[in-house]
Amino acid sequence: MKKNDLLKLYNQQYFSERENLPNPLLNTLDILLRKNGIVNILEVGAGSGKLMKHLKKEGYHVEGIDISPIAAKLSGAKVASATKIPFKDKQFDCVIAISIIEHLSKADGKVFIREAGRVLKNGGLIFIVTPNFSSPARYLKKEKWFGYSDKTHIFFYTPLRLRKLLLDNGFLNVHLTFKIRSSKLEWPLPPFVHKFPAPLKYLINLCLVSTPLTLIRDSIWVSANKIK
Secondary structure (H helix, E strand, O other): OOHHHHHHHHHHHHHHHOOOOOOHHHHHHHHHHOOOOOOOEEOOOOOHHHHHHHHHHOOEEEEEEEEHHHHHHHHHHEOOOOEEEEOOOOOOOEEEEEEOOEEEEEEHHHHOOOOOOOEHHHEEEEEEEEEOOOOHHHHHHHHHHHHHHHOOOOEEOOHHHHHHHHHHOOEEEEEOOOOOOOOOOOOOOHHHHHHHOHHHHHHHHHHHHHHHHHHHHHHEEEEEEOOO
C-alpha cells in the first residue's frame, strides 16, 4: 500500500476507534519505566495522544512522532516517520512503539529498530507492542483474527522473530514477561470472569503478563536495552 493511500486511512475515526489503552498495559509500563529510571521518552506512533498525556501526567518528559498529520494534531506530536526520526543521537531514555511496527514492511521495521537505537542513550529502553503472529487465536479465527482486521497492517512478528530483530540490531536484555500489580481485567475473556474477586483478577493478570502464558496472547509486549 502506497504512503498516500495509508494516510487516507489514518483519519480521525481510525484513531478514535483505537485510542483504548488497557489498564494492565499502563500498569506494567509504569512499573517498567520506574524500574529503569526513565526520564525522557519518545513515543513513535502517537496516535490520539492518550499515552503521551498519561505519561506527562505521571511526570515524564515526552515527545511524540506520527506519520499522520491528523494524529500529530490530536496528540501534539511531530509529523515524522518511524524510519526517519527527527531527533538527535542519544537523546532519549526510552522509545515506546505501541501497535506501530506491524504497519511497516520487514525492511522498514529493521530501519525503525536502528533509528530507535540511534536516538536512545546507551543502555536506553525500547518497549514494543505488536500483534502476536504465533497466537493460537490466529489459527482458530483465521481471516477473522484481529491482526488482519486493520488494512494498514503490513508485516507480523512472532516473539522469536521480534527478539531476533532486536538482538541483531544493537539491543540486549530482551524481555517478554513483565511485572504487574493491577486487578483490572481488560482482556478478551468470558463475561463471568469479570465478576471474579480482585485477588483472582490479579492472579489472571499475573499469569498473562508475568509467565510464559504471555506468549499465547494476541499481542506481544517486548522490552530491550540498547547495548552500551
